[in-house]
Amino acid sequence: MSDAALRRLNLRATLLAILGAGALLAVIFGPAVFDRFTINVLTRSMIYAMLAVTVDLLWGFTGVLTFGQAAFFGLGAYATAMVLTHIGASPALMVLAFVLAFLVPLLVGLIVGWLSFGYKATPLYATVISLVVPIVITQLAFSGGHWTGSSSGLVGYGTLPLSLKGYFRLSGICLLIVATAAFIFVRSDAGKILVAIRDNEARCAYLGLNPERIKILLTTVLAGVAGIAGFLFANATGVVAPENTGFVFGTELVIWTALGGRGTIIGPIFGTIGIDYLSATLSGELPFLWNLIIGALFVIMIILLPNGLAALVDRFLPGGKRSQASGAAAIFGNEAASAEGSFKEKPLLQVKDLSKSYGSLNVLKGLDLDVRPGELVSLVGPNGAGKTTVMRCLSDGTEMTGGTIVMADRNVAGLTPNEIVALGVGRKFQVASVFDSLSVADCLRLARAKRLSPSPLRRSSELDLPPAAADILKLTGLDRLLDQPVSLLSHGMKQSLELAMVVTLEPRLILLDEPTAGLTKTERTTIGNILQKLTRELGLAIILVEHDLDFVRQISSRIVVLHQGRLVLDGTVEDVINSDVVKSVYSGGAHV
Amino acid sequence: MYDAQAPSPPKLALAEISSGYGAIDIINSLSLSVATGEIFALMGKNGMGKTTLLKTILGFVALRAGEIRLDGASIVGTSPASLIASGLAYAPQEHALFQDLTVRDNLRLALRSDAGLGQAFEGVYRHFPFLKDRLGQKAGTLSGGEQKMLILGRALMLRPKLMLIDEISEGLQPTVVEKIATALKEERRLNNTTILMVEQNLDFALGVADRWAVLKLGQIDDTGNVASGSRARILEHLKI
């Protein structure tokens, strides 16, 4: 990394450290300065801020819009209050209350996660569930009779033996712990997965990661954290009512996060504390006008500044996104992907009688195809011939409607993309499917994540790649751009990055969708050389769909021609060029 | 790069146009003109930009450089809706029909209002009489060939001055292709309609068009009047 970048990074780190120290001081010494009212309000605001951090992790970083954190918070608060009210408030029971306040929301979070993030569930559905949960919990609270205090809630139970100032400090410290942990996590290698899921969930699956499971895990853990915040709240305020679990509160959390700046951790904290404090202060004088202003600001913010105030500040602070990537010195892994013996080995891929229909529309019929290691097979044919459908069926076992596909001796029927990737398959898409919000090095590290679990604490400054991927970086010049945010790369560079990421998976079979689309002549040649090297030297098998027939002629070892969903010809380059059938297919008018 | 220029004032003139998606330019400094009443066939392999070109003319894809003129007046920035309303018909290649709407409704949607519907229908029946009996049938239940004829019929509803047709003959039986070729030639004879058609079916295209051009990597690679040597010349470009 350049000196200037290093200096910017250090400046940024210093500022953050000062902020942290200042916050700690405020938490410890604040109560001596603030009046009673302020201490009360700020204690509550800080607990809400903990919740805002969880909303930010889910929504700002992972892209899951949720109104449900209020429900988990309420569950924790009610669990606490119910224990303290109906059983008692001895130290042992206090511990019980704490444990329940953590476990009950955790379990409910697990169920909610499972419900929301099944395979092929839409983001809208997850949001829908996140609305239903608080409503259900609220109604349960209303209908709980004597147990939950119904509409008046629970009040007057024994709490922790802390003074007003003590609660302030406790909440403040908890907030600082949550904020620090969140901050460390999102900047770590593992934390990048969240952003990757938000940017391009499909690509995550095709790198062998399991986005559904990650989202369920995140929801569960953060539900538990929300529950702990509820425990604090129940003790600090001494009253728990249905409003604390409702979806209105859930939407307020989202509003505070949005106004503060989603995806920044710090923004939502300040947003929550600021707005909640001001709301309480102005409550006496202009409550409705205040809500009106907040609502209007929120609408304007969503339309004009979707990333909130913190993102605006971030742009003016020294060392923005550019220096966030670490300086990565590429280290080449010792595991050389071995050339798999001779080329006459058993086929890597065996497709028999593959068919695919959409309702009554037959897109693919009776396709037979065997691919061996070391082959570079080009799939060609006019539009609508079924080429992309073949690719889709090969990479997603739930797609085909008939026939069998066997990869590496395993029948892939019903396997999801990430499971197929685990068998040794990589897929590269026509429109470069990478992670725009991350840096080049981060993307490559994520490609490695399946084999080398990323650290949830540290940020690597090294990059461990298989030699083939490192070669691609050198050949295309990407090795000098490791810190570059992907969004600034040219189209051709993004294509090369995606190819490097796929090769990093160390696959045995690579599927490529129109790899030369939009590339210049030089870029085409480079890619062609890389692909040939991969098959000839490393023994990979490659299947590619292409329209650029010159390119196909130059690099393929074998060409498969499709027309109207059927295989027309499967042979060497010479066979196909001279075939009359193929000529008529391409000049139109042929009916197979 | 060739400039395919026609001898008399053109109906449609494209001057050095470029357009594309995202970071890529699909059409690169392309120039082309089509005379009034001319049938022009644009050939080319897949992925070379034929559909993108049509979409750029209509305004669905933003023009990044160059000029597009209709009857001498620039149409850059005009909304597709107003272009189409002024007499520019488009027959898309994919998803060109509302499968769940009836034949009648699909045809109706070509016009802005129901005024003049009867007369427009008559015009279509002249070319494709079978549609008269199928008005109540859902478009999705027609055969492939019938659907293509419906698409063309719909484009003709407007009595367009200029027609942009994208691979209408794709996947059709020779008899249907014949019918379509006849319809296009008839329409041009009756109304002096200008037609720009994108095609991969060589024989069909050469049987209908007056001039041709080959599109390669977003530029015109070769062009000429339809003559006896055209077929061989074009095949050279299209072969593998």
Added chain:
Amino acid sequence: MIILLDIITTAAILFIVAAGLLAIFGVLKIINFAHGAWLTVGGYCTVVTTAWGISPWFALPFAFIVGAALGALTELFIVRPLYRRPLDAILATWGLSIVIGQLITLWFGRDMQMVPNLLSGTIEFFGVSYSVYRLFTVVAALVIGLAFAFLLDGTRLGLSARAVIMNETLARALGIDTAKVRLATFMIGTGLAGLAGVLLTPLTSVDPNMGVGWLIGAFMLVMVAGSSFGSLALACLVFGGAQVLVSTFVSPIFGSITVALLCALVLRVSPKGFARE
């Protein structure tokens, strides 16, 4: 018998409330999260007509016009910029509902408002005494349903709307001004929401938050129904019926969450809900 009438009238009321939201979801593919606020606006239109000393029946067209006008402004300034960001559209419209709610509170005050009923009293119906107004809602729901059916199948706007629902890209390729269709649909949907608000006044108290409770139920019904009014009617019957049964035999509090819960389960099992495509 009463239970049967309760089921039918509950379904009718749910249909009236959700119809406007469905129209918007079907054509624009977004959820108008301010729908509850429009219901409230409609309710307050009745307050205004009462203050002017006119019959509350006049509030019906009045609320439709006010709702549609407000809808036009919303579509132009809030929904249109968020065309490609549906989740943000949900948030922005929710923000709008807060703004509208606060404006109403500032103008009218927080207290409940009294308005005269459109119809009152009970009638002997198949051997039971039943609320006239509730029976009237069935008529209203039928009228609204038929009006939409006529609009969709019998008018050019309806045809254009159906085209946009099925395939917006193709509609544009045919020269249909899809922006106008979206605007018109949004206005009709919000106008209808205002009208629904008036129809709700005899059944619920008129205060600044009257609409919020209906939002989630309507939203869930629309998600299950997809884009067809027929499916919506079916969903209202099925889920409304379940709600009545649960309210009567288990508890009213659980009844109020039945719709939301059942819809969430149905969608998990069958993501397209009742939609026939």
